[in-house]
Amino acid sequence: MKTLRLIVLQALALAVLGAPAAAADFVDLRRIEPVSGDAAAGAQKAAALCFACHGADGISPVPMFPNLAGQRADYLYQELLRYKSGSRPDSPMTALVQPLEDADLRNLAVHYAALAANVPAPAEPPAPDLLARGGTLYRQGDPGRGVPPCQGCHGADANGHPLADATARSPYRAYPLLYGQHAAYVATRLRDYRSGALAHTSNDFIMTGVAQRLDDASIDALAAWLGNLPAERQAR
Numbered sequence: 048m049k050t051l052r053l054i055v056l057q058a059l060a061l062a063v064l065g066a067p068a069a070a071a072d073f074v075d076l077r078r079i080e081p082v083s084g085d086a087a088a089g090a091q092k093a094a095a096l097c098f099a100c101h102g103a104d105g106i107s108p109v110p111m112f113p114n115l116a117g118q119r120a121d122y123l124y125q126e127l128l129r130y131k132s133g134s135r136p137d138s139p140m141t142a143l144v145q146p147l148e149d150a151d152l153r154n155l156a157v158h159y160a161a162l163a164a165n166v167p168a169p170a171e172p173p174a175p176d177l178l179a180r181g182g183t184l185y186r187q188g189d190p191g192r193g194v195p196p197c198q199g200c201h202g203a204d205a206n207g208h209p210l211a212d213a214t215a216r217s218p219y220r221a222y223p224l225l226y227g228q229h230a231a232y233v234a235t236r237l238r239d240y241r242s243g244a245l246a247h248t249s250n251d252f253i254m255t256g257v258a259q260r261l262d263d264a265s266i267d268a269l270a271a272w273l274g275n276l277p278a279e280r281q282a283r
């Protein structure tokens with residue numbers, strides 16, 4: 048009896064040890080190494096490959112192409128990795144980033160992060176009631192609908208998480224800043240999170256949970272308010 052139990056236990060132990068370790072089905076960004084790179088080399092690559100869509104100064108001329116100037120390097124690098132792996136779907140970026148080396152992606156990220164976010168105010172100022180709603184949602188959320196305040200993670204002035212630089216390995220380094228981002232791009236991205244189209248990293252899960260609380264009117268208000276921040280800053 049005793050030997051039988053021993054044999055069973057040994058068989059079980061073998062089965063457990065022999066089983067291949069289950070691979071996580073998402074990229075865990077909670078402990079990332081800070082990104083470093085060669086900004087000058089990144090600038091050269093950017094001039095050849097990125098200016099047409101993201102602008103020579105990282106401020107894009109088209110509202111569906113995001114501004115990159117001043118964005119956090121760790122966030123940019125992670126997004127570039129996603130395009131390389133094809134996990135940010137249906138993008139002109141995918142084919143572009145595919146042939147680049149890891150070092151190129153780091154250099155590009157460091158280059159764009161170092162540019163000043165001299166975002167121009169939108170040509171058409173959004174309607175005042177839209178702005179008011181967006182500002183309230185951003186600062187206070189909507190507790191009745193379970194919408195958390197965006198500023199908790201993206202900063203009071205939308206310049207990134209308040210603790211992004213608190214420690215060398217802060218996970219908040221990969222939280223994007225949203226200051227002056229094109230409204231059309233922000234709205235599209237929020238809808239992508241809401242539909243579950245972006246579910247590749249631990250950070251995606253955070254934003255998916257947030258976006259699923261947002262209705263279309265809230266998304267449009269938030270996008271309008273974020274895109275209008277440069278005008279608000281100038282008016283101060």
Ligand code: HEC
Binds near residue numbers: 099101123135138139
């Ligand atoms: C043909 C136009 C085009 C070119 C050229 C281009 N991009 Fe993009 N890029 C886009 C579009 C459109 C998006 C946003 C939507 C998406 O994912 O397709 C984007 C998104 C990004 C993002 C994500 C930003 C964010 O806030 O999440 C990064 C980073 C980026 N591009 C970097 C680059 C770099 C670096 C280059 C040059 C190697 C480059 N892009 C060249 C069109 C372009």
Ligand code: HEC
Binds near residue numbers: 228269
């Ligand atoms: C609990 C933290 C948290 C809260 C609250 C939060 N976000 Fe985010 N947000 C994130 C993280 C993390 C990412 C990066 C996800 C990724 O890597 O794709 C992100 C990404 C984004 C992006 C994509 C930016 C880009 O350049 O593509 C937008 C837009 C955004 N958030 C808007 C909002 C808005 C609007 C709110 C408030 C309704 C909000 N977020 C609340 C953590 C948060």
